[in-house]
Amino acid sequence: MTTAVQAPTPPARTVGPMRQDRRRGVGRFAALLLSPTVLVLALVIGYPIVSALRLSFQVTHRGINPTTGMVENTTHVGLANYAGIFSGDSASQFWNAFWNTTTFTVAGVAIETVIGVAMALIMHKAFRGRGIVRASVLVPWAIPTAISGLLWKWIFQSDGIANTVLHTHVLWTTEGFHAWGAVLIADVWKTAPFIGLLALAGLQVIPGEVYEAAKVDGSGPWRTFFRITLPLARPALVVAVLFRMLDALRMFDLPFVLIGAHKHSVETLSTFAWYEASNLRYGTAAAYSTVLFLYIAVVAFVFVKVLGADLIGRGVEGKKK
Numbered sequence: 593m594t595t596a597v598q599a600p601t602p603p604a605r606t607v608g609p610m611r612q613d614r615r616r617g618v619g620r621f622a623a624l625l626l627s628p629t630v631l632v633l634a635l636v637i638g639y640p641i642v643s644a645l646r647l648s649f650q651v652t653h654r655g656i657n658p659t660t661g662m663v664e665n666t667t668h669v670g671l672a673n674y675a676g677i678f679s680g681d682s683a684s685q686f687w688n689a690f691w692n693t694t695t696f697t698v699a700g701v702a703i704e705t706v707i708g709v710a711m712a713l714i715m716h717k718a719f720r721g722r723g724i725v726r727a728s729v730l731v732p733w734a735i736p737t738a739i740s741g742l743l744w745k746w747i748f749q750s751d752g753i754a755n756t757v758l759h760t761h762v763l764w765t766t767e768g769f770h771a772w773g774a775v776l777i778a779d780v781w782k783t784a785p786f787i788g789l790l791a792l793a794g795l796q797v798i799p800g801e802v803y804e805a806a807k808v809d810g811s812g813p814w815r816t817f818f819r820i821t822l823p824l825a826r827p828a829l830v831v832a833v834l835f836r837m838l839d840a841l842r843m844f845d846l847p848f849v850l851i852g853a854h855k856h857s858v859e860t861l862s863t864f865a866w867y868e869a870s871n872l873r874y875g876t877a878a879a880y881s882t883v884l885f886l887y888i889a890v891v892a893f894v895f896v897k898v899l900g901a902d903l904i905g906r907g908v909e910g911k912k913k
Contacts, residue, residue: 641885648673648878673879686880688856689864690887692772696860697840700779705833707780708787713821715788716795726792733785741849744778748850765850771857775847779840787832794828795821834895841888861887 651672677686715726732740747753748764755761764774798821806816822829844862851858854867861884869877 644878644881644885647875648882650875652875673875674883676876677879677883682876685859685864689859689861692858693841693843693860693862693884695772696776696779696843697837700776700783700840701833701836703776703780704784704787704836705829707784708789708832709791709829711785711788712791712795712825715792729785729788731785732782733789735782737782737845738849740778740782741846744774744781745850748774765852767855767857769857771851771855775850775858778850779843779846782846783836783839787829787836790828790832790835791825794825797828798824834892837895838888838892841891842884 649669649671651670676682711729715722715729735743745765749755750761750763752764754764762770764770802820802824803816806820811819842862843860844866847855847858847860848863848866853863859867861880865877865880865884868874868880
């Protein structure tokens, strides 16, 4: 009768003191290399955020000192700045700015995505003069926003090109839905190439063998686009849409230059915060800026969690260990 001899289990591998010291040294060296970047980010991003948050809780009242008879400002800490956003006379103005910001973002990003993907598909094709087409498409995106706003302001003048082509006499740069449409057209013209550029980068990483296999299987153009091109280019496209949404939510310079300051039809949260600061209501302006910051943070978080935007190149849909 034979008995099975169990092989001895190898001893657990331990990390020696030298290897532990080496890892600590690598960690300290990495922290030393990253410390300048962290310091710059703390000064450029962290300090303004903390300062604005602190300022948003400071409530200032102007009154006459009964002792001296002089006009003085008294400051205390409270939630009056935030309470004034959602109540009183400022509530309707806030919700109007919030609605304008949201509609600009949703409509603009949707149109820009469609046009940008179409641009990417055209630029991805092999044809004569493709380099010139790619360079010319990026010209609107390269123009500064203020210059772009002035350009479109000339186009939308009462005697401008827009009315001449359309044979109308619309006052584009005044109050009304046409002012909202003018800002939307100018924004789409400028930023659709940005989405097209990132979508083109996503198309260029798709292997050509995939399209050849689909052609052999008899897949048509539309089925190939929705079943192969769009899913494989999705990571780059999602990141492009996310960045464009975050940029559109803080829109300020384009409606400010094109239509003007404090216009009801195109007033956004950024322009409303600027208006409060220009009238020396810094606490209220900081409260509006904080609300806008939280709004953008929530949109970015939901967008990343729902659509899985890969912002660090390692995927966000991996399983947790």
